[in-house]
Amino acid sequence: MKVDPAVQRRLLELADVDAELARVDHRRRTLPELAEIADAEKAAQAKKDAKVANETALGDLDREVKRQEREIDAVRAREDRDRALLAGGTVSSKQMTDLEHELNTLQRRQTTLEDELLELMERREAVELDGQHAAVELAKADEALQDAANRRDHALADLETVSARRTADREKLVPEFPQPLLDLYERVRKNRGIGASLLRQRRCGACRIELDRTSISRIANTAADEVVTCDECGAIMVRTPESGL
Incomplete structure (x- = not known):
């Protein structure tokens, strides 16, 4: 394939653009904030579970307290009734x-x-x-999660800016x-990741x-407008005075 050497050299600019776009895509997928968010979500869920468990335990205790209070009230009412009977003087000695x-x-x-109620x-x-401690810990976990999410969003916005600019290029x-x-x-590029590079x-x-x-001898004797590729990776090798031919 014959292509003007100047056009071949322009391939290096395209390769640089594609390399940066690939780095942006890799960065999107490997942002440290993504792992941080995953950990923060697990921590927040654990804090939520702890808070729910505490609320459940508190509800159970409240019901037990009310049951105990009702039983105490019933004992007091029975005691008041008995004292009233004694004070009335209408019962026999055996009843007394x-x-x-x-x-x-x-x-x-x-x-x-x-004593049990106490x-x-x-x-x-x-x-x-x-429960109060659990609520504080949950608030901290939610705050950490939100902070990581905000940093992720800012990083993604920056990457999107770079991606849009380089895509336009x-x-x-x-x-x-x-x-x-x-x-x-x-x-x-699809098979190897890099479609063209400088032979330096x-x-x-x-x-x-x-x-x-x-290989060097063969390439040196190849016309400047002939496209040459690497025998190892298949990438188009662009020749310049730096190639050492």
Whole structure:
């Protein structure tokens, strides 16, 4: 394939543009913020789970406290009723004895229930403090997640700016090349990542392999307008005075 040497040299500009676009694409996919966000999302979810578990525990304790309070109220009501019967003087001596025994039992029961209620209230206070701590930790996790997301968005916006600029550069360059040359370039770029490179000091700029004497001799004797490719990677090798031929 014969192509004007000046047009071949312009391929190096296209290759530079494509290399930068490839770096931008790689950067998009490997932003450190992406891994940071994934970790932050896991941390935030763990904090949310902890907060929900705390709220569940607090709800269970609240129900237990109310049940205990109702039972204490029932014991007190029974005690008040018995004391009212005793104060009324309308019961027999046997009933009085039974009521006094029941009152003693109710007092012991009330003391036990009140001790249990106090323990429940202490547990509830501890769980409530844990809940406040969980809420603070969740807020911190959400803040860290939002911060990482903001940094990711800023980085992506910068990359998008570079991508748009270099894509525009590429669109201006592409029409300068004959279609057969462009087809060869795109085919090699798709398969190898680099479609064209500078042959510098007898070394292919794409695969970095130094050419042997036979290849150098063959290329040196090839017309300047003939397109040459690397035997190793297939990239178009653009010859300039730096090629060392």
